[in-house]
Amino acid sequence: MADPNPTGIDAYKPSEIYALVDQAGAQKARIRMPQLLALSLLAGVFIALGAAAYTMVMTGTDMSFGPARFLGGIVFSLGLILVIVAGAELFTGNALLVIAVVEKLVSPGQLLRNWSIVYIGNFAGAILIAGLVWASGLLNAGLGETAIGIAESKAALGMTEAFARAILCNILVCLAVWLSLAARSAAGKILTIVWPIASFVLLGLEHSIANMYFFPQAMLAGAAVDWTDFGQNLFIVTLGNVAGGAGGVAFAYRLAYGNSESHLDIVNDQKII
Template sequence: MAADAPAPEPRRDPTGLDAFRPAEVARRIEEAGVTKAALHAQPLAVLSVMAGIFIALGAAAFTAVVTGTDLAYGPTRLLGGLVFSLGLVLVVVAGAELFTGNALVVLAWVDRKISGAGLLRNWAFSFMGNLVGATLIALLMGASGLFAGPVGETARKLALAKVTIGMPEALVRGILCNMMVCLAVWLTFAARSVTDKIFAVLLPIAGFVLMGYEHSIANMYLIAAGYAAGADITLASYLHNLVPVTIGNIIGGAGGVALTYRLAYGPPK
């Protein structure tokens, strides 16, 4: 009997990288957007709350690791950014609905795979769920007694620094931030393993923290945590930061990443 023919060699990327190609990433993100828009209310709400919790846990870890250092010092911010990456790692690997990452759902809307109502429904659920989850962790941190010492002082400083940023500056920092966050998410769709996804998240997220950009969901926790730690925060000052940062995050993620790649690759095939 003739020997079995050898199996064909798997097709390799010419770059030598074991990753999906950019055009394939665009297609996979569009498919994910269709799935996200079709989620029933209960899982969408639960996963949105979980995403807020995950980002808040990363922000709480960031607050702890930068305590006792100069918050404006580069290496400190880089270390804090790497630790803060915990939040998006949990979102990507464990699975959750993060408002800022869901700016990429606009790709499915542009190609008419979902309706405008479906897009806005996903954004509304994820934003409000993220707010609930992030605020819950801030309240739990306040009740834990961990804000009684130096970590509480850091939480107050971080919150007051954020609510005193001018609205135009907050808008621009929000744009720049979610470009980095959505690029991190984009890279995770190119990855083939959990390890690849984690490494894809680290540098973009550490980079945006290092450069002082503004993330709406992280700020939901950081400002609420500052209030829980005793900072003089009002609803007006909270919204003074959150509104322009949220608008900037939408512009940076939906326009700066999703629509830009849509122009580069056309409708994903």
Template sequence: MSELLGFDAYAPREVARRIETVGVAKANMATLPLLMLGVLAGAFIALGGFAFLIVKADASLGWAASQWLGGLVFSVGLLMVVVAGAELFTGNNLLAMAWAEGLIGTRAVLRNWLLVCMANFAGAAGMALLIHLSGQTELHGGALGARVVQIAQAKQELSWTQAFFRGVLCNVLVCLAVWMAMAGRSVVDKAVAIVPSIATFVAAGFEHSIANMFFFPLAMWVQAESAVGAPVTVSGMLANLVPVIAGNLVGGSVFVGLTYHLIYRRGLGGAAPSADAAPPHP
């Protein structure tokens, strides 16, 4: 009956097995393709960030409208990661599920997170440099460049506590988007799953570490050519990224990954874990 109605998504328990299977593949991936896919993911998120800047540079939009529209266009970044294929640190926090099931070791998880995070930074900062060199920050009479500086300034002024908990909330939504996308069987399914969650975290002003790896370098390159506002510094970037990365880890690994592991793989959801073979890599 569900197929006749067009509802053929994977059930949550099946999604849990699929994420574990993918997690094993990610943890065992060779270093070179892992780094290359990580660079791509950073670049994809940066493109979503650039689309967000185009919206935010338009002062004619009201605050709520610009937040939600900015979130909608930013979601193209994660959609490219999921559909085109790339390795994103925040999404890979779901490796905690395969780790908790004993399918991969702690060293393999930490290796993946470290390499992917570094590669994401290279991709995001590299895309920021390309955008700067192309003159795109001069769009709308320089409003786009001024806007990214304002955004970076606001981010580096956050307290450690604010940055951490905004990172937690952000990656709860990001990993929920990845979780729901794994339930889909088509590109349309995945888009419907991804866009609302990502638009929500952006509209709410939560902190995504990889997006910040784009905003900060771009703001610093803008300021290198013209003094716009208070300085955006490397130390300011690190003061933001450290708590945001920690918050992203907690939000994705603990609040999503380990929670669903306990529910669907440890039998807290009402039924014993299935003995069915895990599905192939999607």
């Protein structure tokens, strides 16, 4: 019997990943409302847990110091690892659903339904964890000052800066999702997720769902930021995340593999998060 992996690399090829993303978009469009809300809430919880762990790692360190930020990024990767391996619906990763729309497997209305429900669920999950961290007393144990510093630095960004950082951020997040689909094992998925996510944190980029946790956490800790600051940041960062994921990664791979032979017959058991 011929070796299915003659190169020794046990991973799907890029064109096969494209087919996985394509099929997964159709699957996501059919998710029932209760299930979609539950998975969206979980994703918000998972990203917030990664953000809370990041905040603790950065406590007592120089937040502008590269090695410390890279370590924080590795810890923050917990969020997307949980989303991908445990299973959840994350708004920023779902920017890749645009591929299924272009391939006419999903309608624009179905795309907007998914994005809106997932966004709301992610927000609820992030707020829930922010409230639990505050109730736990962790914000009074050194974590609060770090939380304040993180949010105030984000609020100080100009619109152009925040938008550009959000584009770059979701390019890396969607590439992490894309790479995770190449892996056939949980360990492989984890290894492919860590490096893009750690890199976006190291670079100080902007992730809308993470900010749904960072700003409420800081406000509960007594930061000089308010809901207006939060709303302005979230609006521009969300637009940038969509541009980076849908207009960047999804569009680029549509140009590269959109006309290639489909591989759906070998990937029917796969899902994208």
